[in-house]
Amino acid sequence: MENLKDAFYDTFEEAGANENLTSYALIAAGILFVIWFILKYSERSKMSLPWKSEKVDISTLGRSSWMLLHTTAAKYPVHPDGNVQKQMNDYLHLFAQFYPCRECSDHMTTYMHQNPPKTQGRDALQYWISKLHNDVNAKLGKKQYDLSDISKVNKRWGADEGICKKGCNAT
Numbered sequence: 001m002e003n004l005k006d007a008f009y010d011t012f013e014e015a016g017a018n019e020n021l022t023s024y025a026l027i028a029a030g031i032l033f034v035i036w037f038i039l040k041y042s043e044r045s046k047m048s049l050p051w052k053s054e055k056v057d058i059s060t061l062g063r064s065s066w067m068l069l070h071t072t073a074a075k076y077p078v079h080p081d082g083n084v085q086k087q088m089n090d091y092l093h094l095f096a097q098f099y100p101c102r103e104c105s106d107h108m109t110t111y112m113h114q115n116p117p118k119t120q121g122r123d124a125l126q127y128w129i130s131k132l133h134n135d136v137n138a139k140l141g142k143k144q145y146d147l148s149d150i151s152k153v154n155k156r157w158g159a160d161e162g163i164c165k166k167g168c169n170a171t
């Protein structure tokens with residue numbers, strides 16, 4: 001009789017323990033889901049892990065890169081000294097060398113060989129980059145961008161504007 005009672009209580013406690021285990025597992029799964037949800041959708045995770053949320057293709061990369069190049073030219077000194085001119089020349093060569101699209105990198109490198117960068121001043125640099133851009137446009141069958149007034153091109157790429165949000169010291 002005593003053994004039967006023990007057996008009954010053992011079974012009863014085991015069932016209770018199993019119930020507890022199920023509850024803990026559900027709570028843990030809930031916590032994991034909330035963490036996953038926050039990481040997937042929070043602004044912070046999007047900003048710190050862009051490659052997880054934004055697809056990079058040749059066009060997106062191209063548009064962003066042209067923005068960088070044209071904006072850099074629009075902010076380049078009007079009268080840079082010799083050292084700055086050399087640094088810009090090196091920068092453009094390195095930019096082409098490490099551009100993460102083989103076809104585009106080869107195109108820019110070949111273009112630079114035949115048309116060395118003009119780094120004497122803002123207008124000259126913007127004109128050189130815009131001619132390179134037009135060369136790529138021609139290759140892709142796109143229309144030529146009007147370069148008859150280079151100050152307009154500089155203006156379009158923010159020469160007269162600050163680009164930083166509050167708290168950033170750059171112009």
Ligand SMILES: Cc1cc2nc3c(=O)[nH]c(=O)nc-3n(C[C@H](O)[C@H](O)[C@H](O)COP(=O)(O)OP(=O)(O)OC[C@H]3O[C@@H](n4cnc5c(N)ncnc54)[C@H](O)[C@@H]3O)c2cc1C
Pocket residue numbers: 058059060061062063064065066070099103104105107108129130131132133134136137140144145153
């Ligand atoms: C160095 C480099 C080489 C590339 N080579 C290739 C390649 O070999 N094959 C390929 O498929 N893609 C290449 N790309 C990408 C390609 O040039 C485009 O960026 C892409 O096709 C998207 O084009 P888009 O029509 O959105 O405008 P984009 O050509 O990216 O131009 C963006 C904006 O710049 C302005 N703009 C256009 N032309 C000029 C200009 N001449 N001067 C000033 N502003 C201008 C316009 O307002 C335009 O909306 C290259 C990009 C770079 C940076």
